[in-house]
Amino acid sequence: MLRMGGGCQGCGMADVTLRQGIEGMLAQHIPEVRGIVDITDHTTGANPYFQASKK
Amino acid sequence: MPRLLLLLPSTTYRTAAFVDAARRISADLTVASEQPSTLEAANPTGLLTLDFQHPERAAEQAHDFARRHPIDAVVGVDDDTAVVASVVAARLRLPGNPVEASQAARNKHRQRELLAKHGVPTPRFALHALARDPQELARAITYPCVLKPLHLSASRGVIRADNPAGFVAAHARLAAILDGCDADFLVEDFVPGYEVALEGLLVNRRLHALALFDKPDPLDGPFFEETIYVTPSRVPAPLQKSIAQCTERAARALGLMEGPVHAELRYNERGPWLIELAARPIGGHAELRYNERGPWLIELAARPIGGRCSAVLRFGDGVTLEELILRHALGMPIPSLARENVAAGVMMIPIPGAGVLREVRGVAEAKAVPLVEDVQITAHPGERLVPFPEGSRYPGFIFARGETPSAVEGALREAHRRLEFVLA
Numbered sequence: 001m002l003r004m005g006g007g008c009q010g011c012g013m014a015d016v017t018l019r020q021g022i023e024g025m026l027a028q029h030i031p032e033v034r035g036i037v038d039i040t041d042h043t044t045g046a047n048p049y050f051q052a053s054k055k
Numbered sequence: 056m057p058r059l060l061l062l063l064p065s066t067t068y069r070t071a072a073f074v075d076a077a078r079r080i081s082a083d084l085t086v087a088s089e090q091p092s093t094l095e096a097a098n099p100t101g102l103l104t105l106d107f108q109h110p111e112r113a114a115e116q117a118h119d120f121a122r123r124h125p126i127d128a129v130v131g132v133d134d135d136t137a138v139v140a141s142v143v144a145a146r147l148r149l150p151g152n153p154v155e156a157s158q159a160a161r162n163k164h165r166q167r168e169l170l171a172k173h174g175v176p177t178p179r180f181a182l183h184a185l186a187r188d189p190q191e192l193a194r195a196i197t198y199p200c201v202l203k204p205l206h207l208s209a210s211r212g213v214i215r216a217d218n219p220a221g222f223v224a225a226h227a228r229l230a231a232i233l234d235g236c237d238a239d240f241l242v243e244d245f246v247p248g249y250e251v252a253l254e255g256l257l258v259n260r261r262l263h264a265l266a267l268f269d270k271p272d273p274l275d276g277p278f279f280e281e282t283i284y285v286t287p288s289r290v291p292a293p294l295q296k297s298i299a300q301c302t303e304r305a306a307r308a309l310g311l312m313e314g315p316v317h318a319e320l321r322y323n324e325r326g327p328w329l330i331e332l333a334a335r336p337i338g339g340h341a342e343l344r345y346n347e348r349g350p351w352l353i354e355l356a357a358r359p360i361g362g363r364c365s366a367v368l369r370f371g372d373g374v375t376l377e378e379l380i381l382r383h384a385l386g387m388p389i390p391s392l393a394r395e396n397v398a399a400g401v402m403m404i405p406i407p408g409a410g411v412l413r414e415v416r417g418v419a420e421a422k423a424v425p426l427v428e429d430v431q432i433t434a435h436p437g438e439r440l441v442p443f444p445e446g447s448r449y450p451g452f453i454f455a456r457g458e459t460p461s462a463v464e465g466a467l468r469e470a471h472r473r474l475e476f477v478l479a
Binding site for chain 1: 067093
């Protein structure tokens, strides 16, 4: 389980960072890791790096 | 495994839905965005930076990438990336919409020109230069009218004017919103009536109507903030068929061939081609008379429904709209295009006012309303909320499912009633 912080918390691209970045790196270095669950509360982020902007 | 190039703007709400869908269908995924990812060097096949502002340049960048990592399909998720996707697809010789068609869908004036040329009922329109004297222009306009920017999304900058004074005021607001981004704007007749939205998928130019949404709250202006979408629609079946036919004609007029479309249409009792209506719009006992010319097409976009609204749609045994779109793009079998057999709805929570969001109260109480599945607050504490027409970012979404559209609509309204936004 992973909890994001800083600009990732609430960021529109957090899922890409997790799935296309962190998850692959972890799987490469720790093959036993089968997947990651994002337990971040993205609704409470106060300063996301990229805010979602569309309806 | 086939490789999918997914074009995700860094500010979209749709990231999780599309990334999850790509994983479910076991596609090799490359996510392209206009901002470089910090982790791009660690996963050079999975992350890519493309110049979305310049589609031709993005196509060259994608072509370079595809020489090393062949791509089987490219999908955009919003108005802008739908255009980029078509340019990239053409460069890579992949299936997709013709570039001219996706550009026409993105430009409200070009879209109306093509719709009018092909006889699709659409409001009377005219293009005007923002620099032109609004007082002079106001004297030549037919009222009520609607001022529209050519490229903005989510009804941002769309303003109704009922008289010359209203037009001049609306013009000033629109000019401030555009702030030099566009030299022209659109003025079209205001079409009163009941509005619906059709979500569809084009497969080899044929439209498959996936869902028809009622918009039970009146959209009479002066601004056009959306609220509730509920499906299935309560309009009679013959009219639903007419709406789907109108949408398909519009898609053909623009030259769209493949992929998702989102259309917004109105019907009323006015006009030569139109649907005559004697209706009670909310509650479903609409008594409609209509003719063979069908409804008015207000907007057509070569993309799926906006924001998080797609979460209300499930097909077959639970396939999401995003999975369906990706399966179609990659030529994979689609289990079913039939929506699940329950009513579903979403409320785009109205912007409660101008100010800095301090707190949202009542979320747990809103989630406790029967039939409500989720309440997602997407605005962040400290975020400045900007009402329409200058703003367009809803502070959150409410989702509900139930046996009937009326029950779902009632649940959405009750949940919204329990929310309190504290602004400073």
